[in-house]
Amino acid sequence: MNPINPKTRIKWLLREPEPPPGEISDLAQSLDISPALCRLLYQRGMTTYEDIHFFLSPGLRYLKPLEEWDGLARAASLIADSISKNEKIAVWGDYDVDGITSVALIKDFFTRKGLDILPILPHRLEDGYGLNCQEIESLAREGVRTLITVDCGISNLQEVTRAVELGMKVILTDHHRPGEVLPQADAIINPKTCSCPHPELSGVGTAFFLMAALNNILPGQALDIRNFLDLVALGTIADLVELDRTNRILVKNGLLLLNKAERPGIRALKEVSGIHHKDSIGAGEVGFALGPRLNAAGRLDDPAMALELLLTPDFELAQNLAQRLNKLNDQRKKTEEQILAQARDMALGMLHNRALVLFDPQWHTGVIGIVASRMVDEFHRPCFVLTRENGLIKGSGRSIKGFDLYQGLCSLSHILIKFGGHGLAAGLSIEEDNLDDFRRMFDLEVVNTLGPEKAAREILLDGRLNFNELTPEFIAELELLQPLGPGNPRPVFLSPELLVLDQTLFGNDKHLRFNLKDPASGICLRAQFWRRGDSWGQTSITGRKVVLAYTPAVNTYRGVTSIRLNIREILAVE
Numbered sequence: 001m002n003p004i005n006p007k008t009r010i011k012w013l014l015r016e017p018e019p020p021p022g023e024i025s026d027l028a029q030s031l032d033i034s035p036a037l038c039r040l041l042y043q044r045g046m047t048t049y050e051d052i053h054f055f056l057s058p059g060l061r062y063l064k065p066l067e068e069w070d071g072l073a074r075a076a077s078l079i080a081d082s083i084s085k086n087e088k089i090a091v092w093g094d095y096d097v098d099g100i101t102s103v104a105l106i107k108d109f110f111t112r113k114g115l116d117i118l119p120i121l122p123h124r125l126e127d128g129y130g131l132n133c134q135e136i137e138s139l140a141r142e143g144v145r146t147l148i149t150v151d152c153g154i155s156n157l158q159e160v161t162r163a164v165e166l167g168m169k170v171i172l173t174d175h176h177r178p179g180e181v182l183p184q185a186d187a188i189i190n191p192k193t194c195s196c197p198h199p200e201l202s203g204v205g206t207a208f209f210l211m212a213a214l215n216n217i218l219p220g221q222a223l224d225i226r227n228f229l230d231l232v233a234l235g236t237i238a239d240l241v242e243l244d245r246t247n248r249i250l251v252k253n254g255l256l257l258l259n260k261a262e263r264p265g266i267r268a269l270k271e272v273s274g275i276h277h278k279d280s281i282g283a284g285e286v287g288f289a290l291g292p293r294l295n296a297a298g299r300l301d302d303p304a305m306a307l308e309l310l311l312t313p314d315f316e317l318a319q320n321l322a323q324r325l326n327k328l329n330d331q332r333k334k335t336e337e338q339i340l341a342q343a344r345d346m347a348l349g350m351l352h353n354r355a356l357v358l359f360d361p362q363w364h365t366g367v368i369g370i371v372a373s374r375m376v377d378e379f380h381r382p383c384f385v386l387t388r389e390n391g392l393i394k395g396s397g398r399s400i401k402g403f404d405l406y407q408g409l410c411s412l413s414h415i416l417i418k419f420g421g422h423g424l425a426a427g428l429s430i431e432e433d434n435l436d437d438f439r440r441m442f443d444l445e446v447v448n449t450l451g452p453e454k455a456a457r458e459i460l461l462d463g464r465l466n467f468n469e470l471t472p473e474f475i476a477e478l479e480l481l482q483p484l485g486p487g488n489p490r491p492v493f494l495s496p497e498l499l500v501l502d503q504t505l506f507g508n509d510k511h512l513r514f515n516l517k518d519p520a521s522g523i524c525l526r527a528q529f530w531r532r533g534d535s536w537g538q539t540s541i542t543g544r545k546v547v548l549a550y551t552p553a554v555n556t557y558r559g560v561t562s563i564r565l566n567i568r569e570i571l572a573v574e
C-alpha cells in the first residue's frame with residue numbers, strides 16, 4: 001500500500017516489546033483484567049504485577065516520604081519560623097491555572113490553620129509573568145517580611161535580590177527550568193534542581209509538598225493534607241506536565257475530590273460547564289471545560305476572580321463568579337479564533353522555514369500561547385507567536401519532540417531581554433529591532449537540531465486491533481487508563497485493511513464521516529475524522545482500501561449503544 005499523500009510524512013511505529021508468550025494470560029488473570037488490556041500495559045512498559053497494580057490503583061501510600069526531597073524540610077521550617085514570629089507573609093503566584101491553584105492551595109492551608117497570608121497574582125497585561133521590583137517594594141512598605149513564590153521566580157534573579165535587600169526572607173518554589181545562576185533566595189524548592197524524587201511536578205504539586213512538610217511541623221492539630229488534592233489535580237492537568245508516577249497518584253486521587261465537588265467553586269464551575277455535579281469528571285473535562293474557564297480570568301482580565309472562586313465558602317458568590325468566568329471564556333474563544341485565522345494565513349506563507357515566528361502587534365497576549373500550540377499541531381514545527389506590549393515584543397512558543405525550546409532560547413539569550421520555560425513551551429521578550437535577527441537565528445537553531453527536512457510526524461500505536469476484538473467491554477476497560485495526559489496518552493490502534501463504503505462531510509464541512517468494512521470479519525463500523533475536512537474532504541476514497549490509526553469509543557444515542565471509531569490518521573490508501 002502506498003501512502004496517498006507523501007507530503008504528510010507520517011511515520012508509524014508499534015509499541016515494543018512483544019511480551020513473551022504465555023506471560024500475558026497469567027498476568028491478566030492475577031490482575032483480573034482482560035489479556036488485551038494487559039498486553040497494552042505491558043507494551044507501555046509495565047511488565048510486572050506490581051507495575052500494573054500500581055498503575056490501576058495508584059494509592060497515596062505509594063508517594064515517597066517527604067524526607068527524600070532534600071531541602072524541603074528546611075524550607076518548611078523557615079516558613080514555620082516566620083509564622084511563630086508573627087511575620088507578615090505573602091504568596092506570589094501566576095495568572096494561569098497552575099499558578100492560581102498554587103496560591104489557592106497555600107492560602108487555603110493557612111486559612112484552615114487559622115493563619116493569615118497575603119495572596120498575589122500578577123496581572124498578565126499590567127505586570128506580566130513572574131516577580132517584579134515595583135510590587136516587591138510596595139510589599140516591603142506594607143510590612144511583608146516573608147515572601148513565598150509558587151510556579152514562578154526561578155529566573156527572577158534581580159527581583160529576588162531586591163526582596164532580600166529590603167529585608168525579606170524569600171522561599172522560592174517553582175518548577176520551571178533553572179538557568180545557570182540561581183536567585184539568592186533563602187530556600188529554593190524546584191523539582192528540577194536538586195535530588196528531588198518527583199522531577200515532573202507542576203507548580204501546584206510543588207506547593208503541595210511544601211505544605212505537607214509544613215503541616216508536619218506546625219503546632220496544633222495537623223490538617224488532612226489530602227483535602228487539597230483537588231487543587232493539585234486541576235493545576236497539574238492544566239499545566240500539561242508529564243503524568244509520571246507521582247503525578248498519576250496526585251491526579252487520580254485529586255479527581256476523586258473534584259468529582260465530589262465539595263468546594264463551592266468547583267461545584268459552580270461544573271455547573272456552568274454543563275457538567276452535572278454528580279457526573280464524574282476526568283482529566284479530559286479538566287483540560288477542556290474547567291481549566292479553560294479558570295484560565296480565562298488571567299487571559300483577559302484579573303486572575304483574582306478565579307482565586308476567589310476556588311476559595312469562597314459561599315455557593316451563591318461562586319455561581320456568580322463562575323458565570324463571569326464563563327463569559328470571559330466565550331470571549332476568549334472568539335478572540336482566539338480571529339487570531340488563529342490570521343496566524344494560519346501567515347504561517348502558510350512561511351512553510352519554507354523550519355520554524356514559525358509569527359508576529360502581529362495587535363494580537364492579544366492572553367491567547368498567543370494557545371495559538372502557538374494550534375500552529376504546532378497543524379504545521380508540526382517549533383513556533384513562536386509574538387505581539388507588542390508596552391513597547392516590547394513578547395511571545396509564547398511551543399515545540400515538537402526533538403527540539404528543546406528552552407535550550408534553543410539559551411543559545412539566543414544575547415538578543416533576548418527575558419526568557420524562561422520548559423522543553424516544549426517557553427516565553428520570551430525581545431526588542432523590536434532584534435525581531436528579524438531572532439527569526440533568522442531561531443530558524444537556524446531548529447535546522448541545526450532537526451535537519452533541513454520537515455520532521456516526520458510520528459504515531460506510536462498500541463498494537464493491531466481487529467473489528468471482532470472491539471467489544472463494548474474492552475472499550476469500557478480502556479477507561480482504567482485514566483487519567484490520560486502527557487506520558488500516558490489515549491490508546492491508538494492499528495486497523496486491519498478496511499474497505500471504505502462511503503464518505504460524507506459534516507459540521508460545515510469541517511469533519512468527515514466514513515462507513516468502513518473489515519472484510520475479514522464482515523463487521524461494518526462508522527468512523528469520524530475530526531477537523532480534517534480541509535485536508536481530506538476533496539479526495540474521495542470511497543471503494544478503496546485503507547489502513548488507519550484509530551481510537552475506539554462507545555456512542556450512546558437515544559438509549560442505543562454503538563461502537564464508533566475516531567480516526568487519528570489515515571496511514572495508507574490503496
Ligand SMILES: [Mn+2]
Pocket residue numbers: 098099151175202203239
Ligand atoms: Mn506551571
